[in-house]
Amino acid sequence: xxxxxxxxxxxxxxxxxxxxxxxxxxxxxxxxxxxxxxxxxxxxxxxxxxxxxxxxxxxxxxxxxxxxxxxxxxxxxxxxxxxxxxxxxxxxxxxxxxxxxxxxxxxxxxxxxxxxxxxxxxxxxxxxxxxxxxxxxxxxxxxxxxxxxxxxxxxxxxxxxxxxxxxxxxxxxxxxxxxxxxxxxxxxxxxxxxxxxxxxxxxxxxxxxxxxxxxxxxxxxxxxxxxxxxxxxxxxxxxxxxxxxxxxxxxxxxxxxxxxxxxxxxxxxxxxxxxxxxxxxxxxxxxxxxxxxxxxxxxxxxxxxxxxxxxxxxxxxxxxxxxxxxxxxxxxxxxxxxxxxxxxxxxxxxxxxxxxxxxxxxxxxxxxxxxxxxxxxxxxxxxxxxxxxxxxxxxxxxxxxxxxxxxxxxxxxxxxxxxxxxxxxxxxxxxxxxxxxxxxxxxxxxxxxxxxxxxxxxxxxxxxxxxxxxxxxxx
Ligand SMILES: [Zn+2]
Numbered sequence: 167x168x169x170x171x172x173x174x175x176x177x178x179x180x181x182x183x184x185x186x187x188x189x190x191x192x193x194x195x196x197x198x199x200x201x202x203x204x205x206x207x208x209x210x211x212x213x214x215x216x217x218x219x220x221x222x223x224x225x226x227x228x229x230x231x232x233x234x235x236x237x238x239x240x241x242x243x244x245x246x247x248x249x250x251x252x253x254x255x256x257x258x259x260x261x262x263x264x265x266x267x268x269x270x271x272x273x274x275x276x277x278x279x280x281x282x283x284x285x286x287x288x289x290x291x292x293x294x295x296x297x298x299x300x301x302x303x304x305x306x307x308x309x310x311x312x313x314x315x316x317x318x319x320x321x322x323x324x325x326x327x328x329x330x331x332x333x334x335x336x337x338x339x340x341x342x343x344x345x346x347x348x349x350x351x352x353x354x355x356x357x358x359x360x361x362x363x364x365x366x367x368x369x370x371x372x373x374x375x376x377x378x379x380x381x382x383x384x385x386x387x388x389x390x391x392x393x394x395x396x397x398x399x400x401x402x403x404x405x406x407x408x409x410x411x412x413x414x415x416x417x418x419x420x421x422x423x424x425x426x427x428x429x430x431x432x433x434x435x436x437x438x439x440x441x442x443x444x445x446x447x448x449x450x451x452x453x454x455x456x457x458x459x460x461x462x463x464x465x466x467x468x469x470x471x472x473x474x475x476x477x478x479x480x481x482x483x484x485x486x487x488x489x490x491x492x493x494x495x496x497x498x499x500x501x502x503x504x505x506x507x508x509x510x511x512x513x514x515x516x517x518x519x520x521x522x523x524x525x526x527x528x529x530x531x532x533x534x535x536x537x538x539x540x541x542x543x544x545x546x547x548x549x550x551x552x553x554x555x556x557x558x559x560x561x562x563x564x565x566x567x568x569x570x571x572x573x574x575x576x577x578x579x580x581x582x583x584x585x586x587x588x589x590x591x592x593x594x595x596x597x598x599x600x601x602x603x604x605x606x607x608x609x610x611x612x613x614x615x616x617x618x619x620x621x622x623x624x625x626x627x628x629x630x631x632x633x634x635x636x637x638x639x640x641x
Contacts, residue, residue, distance in 0.1 A: 197423045198369050200254075203315035209256045209278075212314050216278030223282065228455060230265040230285055232446075238439045239263045239283065239301075242294070246302050249377035254309040254370070261305060269449040271392050275304035277313035285449050290395045294436035295384030295429065299375060300392075302385060306370035312363045368417050376424035381431075386417035476523040476532045478593035478619070483518070483629035487636070490516075497537055497612070500636035502629050505534065513538035516633075523592065530592040533618050533626065535633055540611040550611045551582045551603045558601075564589040565599075576604040576614065577639045587620065595619045600630070606641045 230236070240263065247261045261279040266272075271290045273283040281304045283297075291297040307313070359367070372382035483502035490507055491498050492514045501507075501516040508515045508522065515522065517534025540557075544550045551571060560567050565588045574583035581604035590597050602614045614634065618626040 197373055198420055200310065200366050200370050202311060203363075204318060205311055205315045206318040207311075207314040209258050209311070211277075212256075212308075212311055213258050213260070213278035216276040216280050216308075216313070219276045220280035223276070223280075224264070227282070228267040228450075230267040232265070232442070235265055235288070235439045235443060238435050239265060239288070239297075241435075242298050242301060243281075243305075245378045246298060246305055246374055249374045250305070250309050251370075251373065251377070256309070256311075259308065261308065263301060263304075267449050268455060269451045271396050272452070273300050273304050275307045275313075277308065277311065279308055281305065281308065285443055285446075287392075289440060289443050290391055291388060291436075291440075292391055293384065293432055295375075295380045295431065296388035296391055297436065298378070298380045298430075299371065299382075299385030299388040302371035302374045302378070302380075303367045305374060306367040307359065307363070310363075310366055310370060312359055312367070316359065316363070365413075365416060368413060369420050372417050372420045372424060376421075376426045379426060379430050381426055381429035382421040382424050383418060384429075386414045386421065389413055389417075475592040476530055477520040478532045478590070478595060480518040480520040480533050482625060487632065489636075493537060493539055496539070496606070496639060496641055498636070498638040498640065499537065499633060501535065501633055530590065531617055532590055532593055532595070532597065533622075534616075535630065536613075536615040536617070537637075538613050538615075539606070540613060545605070545609045547580070547582055547603065547605050547611075550605070551584075551601075554603060554611060554613060555584070555586075555601065558586075560586060574602055576602055576612070576634065577637045579604045579639070590619070593619075596621075598623045602634070604639075606639065608641060612639065 243261060243263045259279045261281065263281045263283055265288065266282050266284045268284045269286040270284055271286045273281070273287050275281040281301070283301065283304070287300060288297055291300070368385065372385050375382040375385055481504060484504040486503040487500040488503040488505075489498065489500045492507070493512065499516075502518075505516045505518050508517065513536060515531060515534050515536050517531055521533040522531045540550070540554055544553060548571060555567065559565050565586060568585045568587050571582045571584050574581045581602055583600065583602045586599040586601060588597050588599060589595070596619065597617055598620045600616045604612050606612055614637070616626070616630045616633075618630075
């Protein structure tokens with residue numbers, strides 16, 4: 167969705183390189199300087215959102231619990247982390263890799279340090295350097311703070327529903343209201359980067375490799391290995407994951423400036439771990455794993471994100487209620503006891519089983535309540551609410567506003583409410599969506615969004631008004 171002018175930039179840098187070849191004395195040739203993109207967030211925000219996303223990922227993905235393999239990957243990780251250039255070090259970040267027990271050749275990183283590498287990736291690498299190469303690439307996305315830089319960029323387009331609430335917009339495409347504001351799929355949200363970011367992660371990755379004593383050419387080689395083993399880019403790390411056209415050449419070019427004497431070729435450990443993993447039999451693919459249950463992000467590649475659409479038929483809300491303290495302790499709410507809490511620090515959903523799932527790279531909800539915080543540009547409640555509605559895509563496609571903004575009360579405060587209608591993207595059912603907003607003392611917008619199919623909304627009225635009445639804001 168986010169358009170970059172990376173082509174133009176690539177062309178420009180090609181010219182610069184050519185130019186440099188002619189005018190610069192050889193001694194001036196040096197490593198490419200990488201710098202941060204503008205970022206509205208603090209490094210501690212990276213840590214916060216990354217930790218939440220990691221929790222979600224770890225609940226949904228099969229993590230390989232094998233001490234020998236995990237310890238080996240951690241040692242390589244440590245060597246790489248110690249080699250991050252000073253300007254990209256963040257003392258608050260906690261880098262770690264977990265192995266996902268899946269066959270697909272894939273890996274991904276979350277802000278602040280949590281990273282995941284598939285068993286398939288380790289098995290595919292031809293040597294330790296190639297495995298370290300992918301890890302250095304992922305590490306570089308984290309060190310360069312690409313996840314939150316991307317979120318900062320997205321917010322220029324007016325959607326400020328909170329860093330974890332903007333997945334829908336990033337992924338683009340038509341989406342249900344519920345999908346667009348979903349704080350879910352945080353994994354997915356951070357997984358896809360522009361080619362520009364990919365190139366930066368390749369270059370910094372090569373530099374980190376060299377500083378750690380690995381041959382940076384192995385990073386370039388790994389991309390060839392991935393391509394070969396995924397059958398011409400059919401699935402995994404490379405398919406749909408934007409791969410810079412000249413990736414292999416670009417990394418090798420950078421490698422010229424990176425001298426490594428006697429690079430680490432093989433420690434024997436890699437081979438031991440690899441044969442250990444191979445001895446475990448064939449791992450399931452992410453798609454197979456997904457069939458078994460809930461939502462599974464599949465790595466940097468979101469193209470084959472498993473579709474597990476919401477069924478649309480769910481059990482009625484329980485008349486028993488459960489209390490939650492959510493959104494960082496800011497909100498207390500009580501919801502039907504058969505609804506699950508799904509979400510993050512800035513956007514949380516309460517929904518019954520069967521009411522949420524993946525549909526065309528979006529998390530879609532059919533029934534439930536979403537509570538969230540949005541940093542809108544306006545402190546005027548009406549303007550801020552309109553900004554929120556715009557960010558949800560109201561007025562585009564099927565999502566239409568059915569009533570003007572009306573006064574309402576939330577948690578004893580003045581608020582606004584409106585009703586929307588939509589055709590749910592996953593089920594096609596007409597749904598009624600009630601949006602309510604009020605302002606926190608900080609000026610942030612607090613919103614509540616209740617969603618149910620129109621022909622069932624009568625059955626949800628009691629639950630929705632009980633939830634609304636239970637809300638307490640502690641700001
Ligand atoms: Zn990448």
